[in-house]
Amino acid sequence: MEGKSEEAEVKRIRELAERLNPTYLNDYNALQDAYSQMAKSKHPEALFWLTDALKNDRRLIQELAGEALVKVGPKAIPELRKLIHHSKHEIRYNVASTLSKIEHPDAIPPLIEALEDSGEFIREQAIKGLLELGKKEGNQPPKDERQKALQLVCKYFREKEEPHIVQKAYRAALKGKVTEKNARLYIKQLRAMKGNLK
Secondary structure (H helix, E strand, O other): OHHHHHHHHHHHHHHHHHHOOOOOOOOHHHHHHHHHHHHHOOOHHHHHHHHHHOOOOOHHHHHHHHHHHHHHHHHHHHHHHHOOOOOOHHHHHHHHHHHHHOOOHHHHHHHHHHOOOOOHHHHHHHHHHHHHHHHHOOOOOOOOHHHHHHHHHHOOOOOOOOHHHHHHHHHHHHOOOOOOOOHHHHHHHHHHHHOOOO
16 A cells, blocks of 8 residues: 555655646646645655755746745755755755755755855855754753754854855864853954954
């Protein structure tokens, strides 16, 4: 019985996949519904089609795919992480943006990786995502060491902090070199090394 339900789910996903990238965008509600249904599926093939749609040339398709991947949640992070170094700037931006909206500690490492991107907007999106993750979770106990490290340093970052400062401070906190007592001073020292002391 389980094999038949698996086959039926794969068939349903493939039918939905045909609707994900229509030739003409004349029925937005139907398109949005297809992405929503795909996001609800627990099958790995659904995740494949959604991440593939994130690479589409049409902005609307990219946005719908990103929204659906956010709904998928933490299960989408490993697939998104594979795309964080994609050759196309726009895809890397979409990935960073999507990761920023998935409120889970597993999104932290790929966003830290994105701080090294050559694209300024991608780095800014990664910082924005890290700040949001640090602030939203700041009122709750951290789920793991990554989140604890981010919460520790995040409260001392500026809104438009330099990517290398975010990266170094986070990594130092993760290694235990930054504590509650020295976090602010550590970040100021990083800024001073770059000539940005404030």
